[in-house]
Amino acid sequence: MSLKITSSGLLTTIQDAGRFGYQKEGIIVSGPMDAFAFRIANLLVGNEESAAAIETTFLGPKINFETDHLISLTGGDLSPTINGEKVKMWRPVFVPAGSLLEFNTPASGSRAYLAVSGSFTLPKVLGSYATYLRAEVGGFKGRALQAGDLLPCPGPTPAGEHLQQRLTKNKPISEWVQASWTPAPRLFPYLDFNPTLRIIKGPEFAQFTPASQQAFLEEEFIVTTDSDRMGYRLQGIPLLLQEPRELISSAVTFGTIQVPPEGHPIALLADHQTTGGYPRIGQVITADFSKLAQVPLGKKVRFREISLEDAQYLYLKQEQHIREIKQAVSYKVRL
Amino acid sequence: MDDLVKTSEMPEVNFYPLGDAAIVLEFGDHIDRLTHGYIQAFTAYLDQHLFPGLVEYVPAFTTLTIYYDPWVVGQQGLVNPYATVAARLQEMLLHVKTNPEKPAVKVIEIPVHYGGKYGADLEYVANSHGLKPKEVIKLHTQTTYLVYMMGFAPGFPYLGGMAPEIATPRKEKPRARVPAGSVGIAGKQTGVYPIQSPGGWQLIGRTPLLLFSPHRDKPSLLEAGDSIRFVPISEKQFDKIKEKEAARES
Numbered sequence: 001m002s003l004k005i006t007s008s009g010l011l012t013t014i015q016d017a018g019r020f021g022y023q024k025e026g027i028i029v030s031g032p033m034d035a036f037a038f039r040i041a042n043l044l045v046g047n048e049e050s051a052a053a054i055e056t057t058f059l060g061p062k063i064n065f066e067t068d069h070l071i072s073l074t075g076g077d078l079s080p081t082i083n084g085e086k087v088k089m090w091r092p093v094f095v096p097a098g099s100l101l102e103f104n105t106p107a108s109g110s111r112a113y114l115a116v117s118g119s120f121t122l123p124k125v126l127g128s129y130a131t132y133l134r135a136e137v138g139g140f141k142g143r144a145l146q147a148g149d150l151l152p153c154p155g156p157t158p159a160g161e162h163l164q165q166r167l168t169k170n171k172p173i174s175e176w177v178q179a180s181w182t183p184a185p186r187l188f189p190y191l192d193f194n195p196t197l198r199i200i201k202g203p204e205f206a207q208f209t210p211a212s213q214q215a216f217l218e219e220e221f222i223v224t225t226d227s228d229r230m231g232y233r234l235q236g237i238p239l240l241l242q243e244p245r246e247l248i249s250s251a252v253t254f255g256t257i258q259v260p261p262e263g264h265p266i267a268l269l270a271d272h273q274t275t276g277g278y279p280r281i282g283q284v285i286t287a288d289f290s291k292l293a294q295v296p297l298g299k300k301v302r303f304r305e306i307s308l309e310d311a312q313y314l315y316l317k318q319e320q321h322i323r324e325i326k327q328a329v330s331y332k333v334r335l
Numbered sequence: 336m337d338d339l340v341k342t343s344e345m346p347e348v349n350f351y352p353l354g355d356a357a358i359v360l361e362f363g364d365h366i367d368r369l370t371h372g373y374i375q376a377f378t379a380y381l382d383q384h385l386f387p388g389l390v391e392y393v394p395a396f397t398t399l400t401i402y403y404d405p406w407v408v409g410q411q412g413l414v415n416p417y418a419t420v421a422a423r424l425q426e427m428l429l430h431v432k433t434n435p436e437k438p439a440v441k442v443i444e445i446p447v448h449y450g451g452k453y454g455a456d457l458e459y460v461a462n463s464h465g466l467k468p469k470e471v472i473k474l475h476t477q478t479t480y481l482v483y484m485m486g487f488a489p490g491f492p493y494l495g496g497m498a499p500e501i502a503t504p505r506k507e508k509p510r511a512r513v514p515a516g517s518v519g520i521a522g523k524q525t526g527v528y529p530i531q532s533p534g535g536w537q538l539i540g541r542t543p544l545l546l547f548s549p550h551r552d553k554p555s556l557l558e559a560g561d562s563i564r565f566v567p568i569s570e571k572q573f574d575k576i577k578e579k580e581a582a583r584e585s
Binding site: 020021022023024025026027028125126132134135137138200203248249250251252253254255256273274275280283284285286308309311312315316319320 | 352353357359364366391393394397406409411412415484485488489490491493549550554558
């Protein structure tokens with residue numbers, strides 16, 4: 001059971017939920033940029049939601065399925081096709097041996113997830129399959145996938161096997177088949193190119209000039225091409241401190257918006273460093289991480305302040321949604 | 336403030352959120368051993384009193400950031416997650432005592448071969464202070480350094496205690512590749528590059544020890560609270576230790 005990468009795409013990596021517990025030693029979390037899409041991708045093929053899956057960025061790879069597989073594609077719509085035919089996202093798909101998955105001009109968002117039922121046979125490093133590019137740790141040989149890589153798979157999970165049998169019933173064995181259902185299409189807001197991201201004020205918000213505080217909450221910021229999995233570099237009205245201050249380094253996290261002295265903010269993402277010494281003007285709420293991670297380079301974002309209480313309410317609501325999707329999938333498995 | 340912690344009570348601690356899934360405890364506003372001691376005492380207590388929903392924590396110079404799962408801490412929406420975790424940590428603070436009779440910390444020795452091909456900037460550092468390279472080595476090795484916190488890169492220690500006489504600004508043009516193990520000076524700081532990376536530190540030597548190895552149970556050689564000393568070694572000793580480290584890896 002295996003997948004063969006025949007073209008790498010822009011940046012294609014193995015990620016699981018992340019490498020937790022080692023940040024105190026300077027070891028970053030890594031993991032998916034869009035954790036929501038990543039978790040759903042796994043649920044759709046009967047995997048644990050934290051199982052290793054493939055994350056691909058903007059220009060996707062070409063992947064050859066050397067054996068039969070149950071897969072799903074979620075996240076940004078990078079216009080995937082199987083054997084040249086359009087395939088729908090956010091649902092289980094059966095692909096017979098010899099099928100070719102390709103991606104075309106992105107339609108919305110900037111990263112997609114490919115989950116394979118049963119996940120991959122790879123070594124865990126420090127308790128995780130996530131690829132930590134800078135330290136060359138985890139994932140597939142500690143690096144992004146390249147043409148020629150062969151990803152071994154253990155075969156589908158029992159739940160995945162059920163889903164696959166239902167999909168292929170009364171169908172010729174040589175055809176790929178996509179499910180006619182998706183657990184909850186209303187949950188996937190991936191079409192907003194220039195989103196407004198909800199934030200709570202960062203610990204150093206009050207240290208910025210009143211004009212900068214206002215600009216941060218009212219103006220647009222462009223996501224520059226100098227952005228990567230560590231963070232988005234944003235360009236807009238420079239955000240300046242009331243007086244220059246040497247800040248004492250402290251923890252930073254996914255969604256932290258820090259501002260280096262020249263005034264252009266950086267929104268930290270999955271490969272963020274564990275600690276930083278720049279003032280933190282804001283913090284994107286967890287419920288908007290998907291929107292943040294899916295903004296294509298060159299597009300604009302705005303920020304809107306909400307309370308911590310509301311942010312946590314939205315966090316819990318999103319978790320509730322994921323549990324509903326899980327239920328919906330397990331109902332399909334039991335049918 | 337170079338004394339060991341003598342106080343037995345915790346100071347006033349500030350709480351603030353870092354987003355919707357982390358809380359920061361601020362133990363002071365200065366980098367000093369006293370504040371560091373409080374954070375160490377609290378994390379030691381936390382290690383013994385882990386609670387459901389605690390994900391991990393990151394100690395820094397003056398803060399301890401605690402990551403939590405709002406779903407678990409908030410009991411699936413029954414209670415306010417931030418208020419609940421803050422109350423729990425506040426309660427813990429009342430129980431933590433910093434131990435005035437703390438046993439002497441073990442000093443970890445980091446062997447370093449100074450100068451030559453491993454320390455291309457040693458001469459420069461010496462010249463810019465009117466010192467001989469030998470004197471720089473002496474000043475660098477005579478101090479016991481405290482690991483205040485980890486960060487920047489896997490296994491990278493922020494060290495306190497370097498002799499101010501050898502403080503040297505970063506290189507104007509950073510190197511594209513600094514090999515793992517390189518020991519450098521940047522301003523008032525000294526440190527060791529745990530993995531190969533670009534960097535602008537003035538390189539004075541290299542250690543054959545691995546500061547970061549993902550294949551070990553404890554991937555980082557050092558952790559916050561450790562004391563370290565640099566010990567000068569010959570090139571021959573360097574090679575020998577390097578071989579041993581390589582053997583441990585395979």
